[in-house]
Amino acid sequence: MSHTGLELAFGRGALHLTLPPGAKPTVLRKAALPKLPDNAAAIRHAFDHPVDSAPLAELATGRKSACILICDITRPVPNRLFLRPMIETLIAAGIAAEAITVLVATGLHRPNEGEELAELVGDPWVLENVRVENHFARDEAAHVDLGATLTRGTPVFIDRRFVEAELRIATGLVEPHFMAGWSGGRKVVAPGVAGHQTIRTFHSARFMEDPLAVQCNLVGNPLHEEQLEIVRKLGDVYALNTVLDEARDLVFVAFGEIIASHLAAVAFVEGSTVIEAPRRYHTVVTSSAGYPLDKTYYQTVKGMVTPLDILEPGGTLIIASECSEGFGSEEFRAAQARLVELGPDRFLATLTAKTLADVDEWQTEMQLKPMRVGRIQLHTTGLTDEERRITAVEIVTDINEAIAASLQRSGDNALAIIPEGPYVIPVCRDRQAAA
Numbered sequence: 001m002s003h004t005g006l007e008l009a010f011g012r013g014a015l016h017l018t019l020p021p022g023a024k025p026t027v028l029r030k031a032a033l034p035k036l037p038d039n040a041a042a043i044r045h046a047f048d049h050p051v052d053s054a055p056l057a058e059l060a061t062g063r064k065s066a067c068i069l070i071c072d073i074t075r076p077v078p079n080r081l082f083l084r085p086m087i088e089t090l091i092a093a094g095i096a097a098e099a100i101t102v103l104v105a106t107g108l109h110r111p112n113e114g115e116e117l118a119e120l121v122g123d124p125w126v127l128e129n130v131r132v133e134n135h136f137a138r139d140e141a142a143h144v145d146l147g148a149t150l151t152r153g154t155p156v157f158i159d160r161r162f163v164e165a166e167l168r169i170a171t172g173l174v175e176p177h178f179m180a181g182w183s184g185g186r187k188v189v190a191p192g193v194a195g196h197q198t199i200r201t202f203h204s205a206r207f208m209e210d211p212l213a214v215q216c217n218l219v220g221n222p223l224h225e226e227q228l229e230i231v232r233k234l235g236d237v238y239a240l241n242t243v244l245d246e247a248r249d250l251v252f253v254a255f256g257e258i259i260a261s262h263l264a265a266v267a268f269v270e271g272s273t274v275i276e277a278p279r280r281y282h283t284v285v286t287s288s289a290g291y292p293l294d295k296t297y298y299q300t301v302k303g304m305v306t307p308l309d310i311l312e313p314g315g316t317l318i319i320a321s322e323c324s325e326g327f328g329s330e331e332f333r334a335a336q337a338r339l340v341e342l343g344p345d346r347f348l349a350t351l352t353a354k355t356l357a358d359v360d361e362w363q364t365e366m367q368l369k370p371m372r373v374g375r376i377q378l379h380t381t382g383l384t385d386e387e388r389r390i391t392a393v394e395i396v397t398d399i400n401e402a403i404a405a406s407l408q409r410s411g412d413n414a415l416a417i418i419p420e421g422p423y424v425i426p427v428c429r430d431r432q433a434a435a
Contacts, residue, residue, distance in 0.1 A: 008399075008419050009290030011322035015379075017285070017417070020404040024414045026281075028310075028426045031272035033243075033251040042253050043082045046240065047089060051256030051264050053238055056086070060093035060167055067165035069105045069172075069188050073112045073120050074292055074299060076248050077173045080122025082240055087130055090167070100130040101161050105170075105192025108137045108199050108359055110329070135159050135193045143195040149229045152222065154202070156230050157195025163234065170239040170258060174265035176215040176273055176425050178305045178366065179208065179223055184241045185262025186227040189234070196359070202226065203362035205351045215306055216274055216425050218266070231258055241265035246420055277426045280312040282410030285403060288321035289421040297321070297383060297391060298328025301363050303421035304370040304393075310416055310426045315374040316406040319421070320399055323382030328360065335361035336390040344368050367392065377402050 006025065007014040019025060036042045047056040060066065068086065071077045083102065091097055104112050104120070111134035112120050121127055136142060143157035144164070162168055170192070174184035191199040202223055207213055212220040231237055239261050243252035254264045288294035288303040300321040311317050327333050335358065339347045351357065351365055370376050376393040379402065388395045396402035407413055418424050 006417060008285070008287040008320045008417070009294075009421065010287060010320050011294065011324055012291045015287075015320050015399065017403070018400050020407065022413050023403075023407060025417050026277065026414065027417045027419065028275050028277060028424055029419060030246060030275070030424050033245050033272050035245065035249045035251055036253070039081050039250050040085070042250065043085055046253045046255040047086070050261070051254055052260035053256045056089050056255060057093050059238065060090045060095055063095055063166040065099040065165050066090050066095050066167040066169065067101045067103055067162045069103050069162065069170040069192060070120070071172050071188060071192070072104050072106045072109050073116055074109060074295070075173050075183070076244065076292055077171065078122070078242060078244070078248075078250055079120065079171070081250060082171065082242075082253070083121065083126045084123050086169070086240070087126060095167070097129050098131075101165070102126065102130055102132040103159065103161055103193060104132070104134045105188045106135045106137070107191040107194070108196060111136070133161070137194065137196040137199055140195065146230070146233045149226055151229060152226055154226050154230070155197045156190070156233060157198050158190065158230070158234065159193035162189070162193050168234065168237045170237065172239070172241060174241050174243050174262065174269055175423055176306065178215045178302050178422065179213045180227065181214070181216060181218045181221045181224050182262075182266050184265060185239050185258055186224075186231045188239070189237065189258070190227050190230045194230075197356065198230075200356040200359065203357040204354055205348075205357070205365065208362055208365050209352070216270065228259060243269045273423070274425045274427060276429045277310045277416060278429055279414070280310050280315075280428050281414055281416045282312045282315040282412045283318070283403065283406040283415035284311050284315065284418070285318045285399075285415060286320075286418040287421040288319065289423050291322070291324075293422070294321040294323065295325040296328040297323050297326070297380075297387065298332050298360065298363050300378070301367045304376055305366055306422040306424070307416070307418055307426055308370055308373055310428050311370075311374050313373055315410065316377060317370055317374055318377045318379065318396065318399060318402050318406065320379045323380045326382060326384075327387045328363070331358060332360035332363055333387075333390065335364040336392060339364050339367070339392050340390050344371055
C-alpha cells in the first residue's frame with residue numbers, strides 16, 4: 001500500500017510525501033505538550049513568580065534604563081505576546097519609555113528592518129513607544145571590552161546598549177541547538193549581542209570539533225560554559241524563556257535570573273524533544289522545520305546534523321528546505337565554494353589552525369559531520385544552479401523518487417521521517433541502552 005497523509009514542514013506550508021508500496025515509515029515528532037490556556041495570564045504569572053529573582057515590577061523599581069534583547073527573524077519567538085506587557089510593567093515601575101531599548105540580537109546575521117522588523121516585534125505599540133534597534137557585531141565602537149574569560153581565554157565584547165542599561169533582560173526560545181546544547185537564555189547575550197571577535201572565537205574549530213559541543217548537552221559543553229562565564233561577567237541579567245509546540249503555540253514561559261530561568265525551560269522541554277527511535281535507518285527523511293528556519297541554506301545545515309544518531313553509516317539523509325531567501329551570507333557562500341574546491345579533509349585542515357573562525361565558515365564545518373556519515377540529498381525550490389553546486393550535497397528534484405531510490409539501494413524498507421527537522425532530536429534506543 002502507499003502511505004498518504006505524511007508531510008514535511010516546508011516554507012510556510014507542507015510538502016506531501018507518497019511512499020512506495022512496502023515502505024515502513026517511523027514518524028518521529030516532539031511529544032505533544034498541553035497548550036497554555038491563557039497566554040497573557042501565563043506571562044503575567046511568570047513576571048510575578050520568577051525563578052531565582054525578584055518579580056519584574058520590583059526589579060524595575062528605582063532603575064533609570066532598561067535594555068530588552070529579542071532574537072532575530074530566524075527564530076519564531078512569540079515577541080508579540082510578551083514585549084508589550086513587559087514594557088508596560090517597566091514603565092509602570094517608573095522607567096521612562098524613552099529610556100527603554102529593544103535590541104535585536106542578530107549575532108553575525110543581517111539586521112531586521114522595515115516590514116520584517118514589524119513582523120518580528122509583532123506589535124505596533126512597541127515600535128511606537130520605545131526604541132527598537134539592531135545589534136551590529138562588526139561595529140567595534142558599539143561594544144564594551146569586558147576582558148577575556150578565565151577558562152578558555154575567549155575575548156568578550158558585548159553591545160554597549162546592553163552593558164550600560166540598569167536593567168538587562170534577554171528573551172528567547174528554548175529549543176535544541178546543534179552546538180550550544182539549547183538555544184535561549186545566555187545564548188541571546190553571546191553570541192546574540194557579542195562583538196565579532198567573541199562570536200568568531202566561539203565558532204573556531206577548538207569549540208566546533210569538541211565532542212561535547214552537541215545538541216541537548218550542557219554538561220562539559222565548552223560553548224555553554226563560556227556563555228555562562230560571559231553572563232556572570234555582566235552582573236545581574238534576567239531572562240524570559242519560552243517553549244513552543246509544533247503549531248508554534250506557547251506551552252511554557254519562565255522569567256527570572258538568566259541562568260536559572262533558562263535551566264527551568266530546558267528541564268521542561270527536554271523530555272518532549274529528545275525522542276527515542278527503535279533503531280538506525282538507511283533512509284532518514286527530514287526538513288529544516290519550515291519558515292522561518294528554512295529561509296536559507298545556511299540554516300538548513302542544522303537539520304542535517306540533528307538526526308545523525310539514527311542514520312546508519314553509509315545511509316541516505318534526505319532533507320527538504322525551501323531556501324526562499326537563497327543561500328545565506330557572502331562569507332558562507334565563499335566557505336562552501338572552498339569546500340567544493342578543496343574537498344572535506346583539506347577544508348577542515350584549513351580551519352584547525354585558526355584561533356578566530358572566518359565569519360560563517362563554521363556552518364560549512366558543521367556540514368562535514370553528516371557528510372562523514374552518509375549520503376546527503378537536498379530538495380529545495382529556492383537556489384540558483386551555482387548555489388546548488390556549492391551546497392556540496394546531491395540535489396533531488398522529486399523527493400518521493402529520492403526516497404524510493406534510497407529504499408531500493410539499501411534493500412531496507414524501513415525509513416525514519418522527521419517532519420519538524422532540527423526541533424526534534426532522535427536518539428537510537430540501542431545506543432541509549434549501551435550508554
